[in-house]
Amino acid sequence: MNIREELDIRAKHVEEILGQFLPLGIGTQKTIFDAMNYSLLAGGKRIRPILMEESYKMFAQKNGVSTNAINAFMSAMEMIHTYSLVHDDLPAMDNDEYRRGKKTTHAVYGEAMGILAGDALLNYAFETAAEAFDDEEVNVSYLKAYQVLASKAGAHGMIGGQVVDIETENMPAEQVSLARLTYIHQLKTAALLEASLMIGAILGGATPEEVCIMECVGQRVGVAFQIQDDILDVTSTMEVLGKPIGSDEKNNKVTYVTLVGVEKAREEVARLSKEAVELLDELSVNSEFLREVVLYLIHREK
Amino acid sequence: MNIREELDIRAKHVEEILGQFLPLGIGTQKTIFDAMNYSLLAGGKRIRPILMEESYKMFAQKNGVSTNAINAFMSAMEMIHTYSLVHDDLPAMDNDEYRRGKKTTHAVYGEAMGILAGDALLNYAFETAAEAFDDEEVNVSYLKAYQVLASKAGAHGMIGGQVVDIETENMPAEQVSLARLTYIHQLKTAALLEASLMIGAILGGATPEEVCIMECVGQRVGVAFQIQDDILDVTSTMEVLGKPIGSDEKNNKVTYVTLVGVEKAREEVARLSKEAVELLDELSVNSEFLREVVLYLIHREK
Numbered sequence: 055m056n057i058r059e060e061l062d063i064r065a066k067h068v069e070e071i072l073g074q075f076l077p078l079g080i081g082t083q084k085t086i087f088d089a090m091n092y093s094l095l096a097g098g099k100r101i102r103p104i105l106m107e108e109s110y111k112m113f114a115q116k117n118g119v120s121t122n123a124i125n126a127f128m129s130a131m132e133m134i135h136t137y138s139l140v141h142d143d144l145p146a147m148d149n150d151e152y153r154r155g156k157k158t159t160h161a162v163y164g165e166a167m168g169i170l171a172g173d174a175l176l177n178y179a180f181e182t183a184a185e186a187f188d189d190e191e192v193n194v195s196y197l198k199a200y201q202v203l204a205s206k207a208g209a210h211g212m213i214g215g216q217v218v219d220i221e222t223e224n225m226p227a228e229q230v231s232l233a234r235l236t237y238i239h240q241l242k243t244a245a246l247l248e249a250s251l252m253i254g255a256i257l258g259g260a261t262p263e264e265v266c267i268m269e270c271v272g273q274r275v276g277v278a279f280q281i282q283d284d285i286l287d288v289t290s291t292m293e294v295l296g297k298p299i300g301s302d303e304k305n306n307k308v309t310y311v312t313l314v315g316v317e318k319a320r321e322e323v324a325r326l327s328k329e330a331v332e333l334l335d336e337l338s339v340n341s342e343f344l345r346e347v348v349l350y351l352i353h354r355e356k
Numbered sequence: 357m358n359i360r361e362e363l364d365i366r367a368k369h370v371e372e373i374l375g376q377f378l379p380l381g382i383g384t385q386k387t388i389f390d391a392m393n394y395s396l397l398a399g400g401k402r403i404r405p406i407l408m409e410e411s412y413k414m415f416a417q418k419n420g421v422s423t424n425a426i427n428a429f430m431s432a433m434e435m436i437h438t439y440s441l442v443h444d445d446l447p448a449m450d451n452d453e454y455r456r457g458k459k460t461t462h463a464v465y466g467e468a469m470g471i472l473a474g475d476a477l478l479n480y481a482f483e484t485a486a487e488a489f490d491d492e493e494v495n496v497s498y499l500k501a502y503q504v505l506a507s508k509a510g511a512h513g514m515i516g517g518q519v520v521d522i523e524t525e526n527m528p529a530e531q532v533s534l535a536r537l538t539y540i541h542q543l544k545t546a547a548l549l550e551a552s553l554m555i556g557a558i559l560g561g562a563t564p565e566e567v568c569i570m571e572c573v574g575q576r577v578g579v580a581f582q583i584q585d586d587i588l589d590v591t592s593t594m595e596v597l598g599k600p601i602g603s604d605e606k607n608n609k610v611t612y613v614t615l616v617g618v619e620k621a622r623e624e625v626a627r628l629s630k631e632a633v634e635l636l637d638e639l640s641v642n643s644e645f646l647r648e649v650v651l652y653l654i655h656r657e658k
Contacts, residue, residue: 082539083516085523090511141475145448146467165448166522169471170515173443173478177510180482184506187499197489204486208479209392213472214385220468221387237384 057350060343061104068100068107068128075129075182077174089163089171090178093140094133096156102135102250103128105347109254109268112339117259123186123196124257127203130183131250134207137175142216144168180204199253206249215241223307230308236277244276267337271330271348278326278352284309285319290355327352357645359652363406370402370409370430377431377484379476391465391473392480395442396435398458404437404552405430407649411556411570414641419561425488425498426559429505432485433552436509439477444518446470482506501555508551517543525609532610538579546578566639573635573650580628580654586611587621592657629654 076094079087110124143150143158144165151161160168183203186196205211219238222230251268260268287302288311302309311319330348334341378396381389412426445452445460446467453463462470485505488498507513521540524532553570562570589604590613604611613621632650636643 077511081512081516082536083511083519083543086511086516086519137475141471144471146446146471167519169443169446169448170519170522173439173474174511174515176475176478177506177515181503181506181510184499184503187503197486201483201486201489204479204483208483209379209385209388209476210383213476213479214383214388217385217388217469217472220472234384241385 055343055346057346061099061101061347061350064104064107065098065100068103068132069095071103071125072100072129072132075126075185077178085163085167086170086174089159089167090175092162093136093159093171093175096136097154098136100132101347101351102131102246105247105272105344106131106250106254108344108347109251110258111254112337112341112344113255113258113260113264115258116339119257119259121186121193121257123193123199124254126182126186127199127253127257130179130203131246131253133175133179133182134203134212135246137172137179138212138216140168140172140175144172147220176207179207195256195259199256202249202252202256206245206252211241211245211249215239215243215245218242227306227308227312230313232310232313235308235310235313239277239280240273243280244273247276247279248272264337267333271333271344274326274330274333275348275351278323278330281310281319281323281326282352282354284311285316285323286354286356287311288316323352357648359648362645363401363403363649363652366406366409367400367402370405370434371397373405373427374402374431374434377428377487379480387465387469388472388476391461391469392477394464395438395461395473395477398438399456400438402434403649403653404433404548407549407574407646408433408552408556410646410649411553412560413556414639414643414646415557415560415562415566417560418641421559421561423488423495423559425495425501426556428484428488429501429555429559432481432505433548433555435477435481435484436505436514437548439474439481440514440518442470442474442477446474449522478509481509497558497561501558504551504554504558508547508554513543513547513551517541517545517547520544529608529610529614532615534612534615537610537612537615541579541582542575545582546575549578549581550574569635569638573632573646576628576632576635577650577653580625580632583612583621583625583628584654584656586613587618587625588656588658589613590618625654 072094076091077087079091106128107124114120139153140159142148143153144160150158152158159171163171183200207213215238218234219242222234222238248269251272252265255265255268284302287300302312310322327348331345334345334348374396378393379389381393408430409426416422441455442461444450445455446462452460454460461473465473485502509515517540520536521544524536524540550571553574554567557567557570586604589602604614612624629650633647636647636650
């Protein structure tokens with residue numbers, strides 16, 4: 055299996071599903087739908103829905119389960135990830151005019167519309183996931199999936215990580231601990247990866263123990279992914295990475311690498327990815343693709 | 357019944373319920389919980405949860421229904437209303453430093469935290485409403501209530517109204533139609549009032565026809581409430597209103613009053629409130645308090 059090609063194929067598949075759940079861009083408030091769709095269709099790895107669908111497939115196959123709800127939840131997850139980028143890019147936050155070579159939402163539609171498009175995407179994620187309720191009989195697993203989505207996205211999850219990240223940027227460097235950085239990575243990055251793997255498992259009929267293992271896998275992968283980001287910022291070249299390197303140092307940003315050095319950071323990535331794979335091996339399902347994805351995300355060179 | 361005193365008593369009751377659902381202000385991301393609670397506890401009429409609870413009581417009494425879920429939904433509704441104010445006040449939007457005599461959230465916590473506190477409140481509203489799923493048996497009416505909450509708050513509801521409002525402010529005055537203003541009022545103001553009355557009715561076991569009537573009541577009340585706002589901006593005094601009058605004229609804002617004059621605007625308020633009361637009279641439940649509230653909101657002098 056060529057994992058990069060496979061991920062590209064699956065990203066296209068995710069975009070087809072997402073296309074079924076895009077808000078219709080009509081009506082007097084057409085601008086907001088345009089702005090929502092602009093950001094949703096601006097590309098990206100679609101890694102969260104890919105992980106969710108794979109986790110779902112693994113367990114659904116084993117349990118003989120099948121539900122269309124997975125499509126609504128995959129789309130809702132990508133909407134939440136997208137809104138977080140739209141708001142992150144705002145002038146009051148990271149103030150980015152470009153993302154992946156395209157103008158950011160507020161750069162195209164203005165700052166007020168950037169705020170509202172983010173709000174609308176977050177809200178629409180919950181509208182979309184709630185659509186799953188219509189499809190079939192009310193199923194307790196939908197409600198559990200819904201609660202996971204909401205709690206991992208919120209102040210105890212992703213938003214909480216964003217808050218601590220901002221506050222850490224304003225702290226004197228010597229006060230920033232490794233534990234604090236790990237906490238940020240766990241919330242800001244890992245929370246949505248955890249939720250993706252958990253929701254897929256829940257909808258696939260996994261047991262609470264299996265859902266718990268998937269949460270742990272997501273946590274390891276999320277933290278390792280961020281540390282790998284920090285490493286690449288130091289060791290990669292602009293040609294490979296496609297964006298300026300050394301930006302953390304330029305911004306005086308405290309990272310895992312500035313705190314313990316590249317070698318120790320690499321050891322931590324290796325330790326976390328080993329744990330993630332061992333956790334997957336504990337499951338009595340075929341997790342081959344997921345293992346490949348974990349290793350790819352962690353050992354990627356860009 | 358002294359309706360103003362009764363509304364004050366009920367607002368305090370709402371705040372007690374809300375107190376049970378406030379996010380705990382602990383952890384590394386304490387700031388976000390502080391900012392969320394600051395805005396949630398900054399006062400207000402609490403009119404949406406009051407309407408929701410009354411609508412619930414009316415139908416629950418008739419149908420012999422009882423559920424704790426109403427408390428979660430009342431709190432979730434107030435969280436959504438509050439987040440919309442937090443984001444409305446941001447520098448890129450209305451740029452207000454004060455609301456009800458208190459500093460706005462971004463004025464206290466900074467602009468980035470104002471954006472994130474709004475995001476977190478919107479997200480927490482859906483977390484809170486989803487908590488209702490834990491309480492009792494899964495009940496189809498919760499899911500319906502959830503869908504109403506999500507759709508009325510989003511781009512087809514409140515956010516959509518906010519978008520059209522902003523775009524209308526940038527239009528030449530002669531292009532602004534009465535239909536456009538009504539559309540803004542329906543979405544920006546009426547949508548959450550409709551949702552409040554509908555959710556109360558749904559949780560109280562109302563029939564689809566009864567829920568539909570409550571939606572229509574909310575729509576009439578919401579639009580009339582906004583037109584009354586426009587009228588007071590012209591006819592009231594600063595002493596009575598507690599804020600500067602004539603602000604619409606000063607801001608060159610096109611309103612119902614600037615388009616058709618005070619008299620015709622008053623006629624429209626009277627027509628809408630009569631319709632709302634007639635709709636309530638069609639129901640075979642005791643709607644006395646709700647009728648009083650409708651008349652108070654519409655005929656209020658501040």
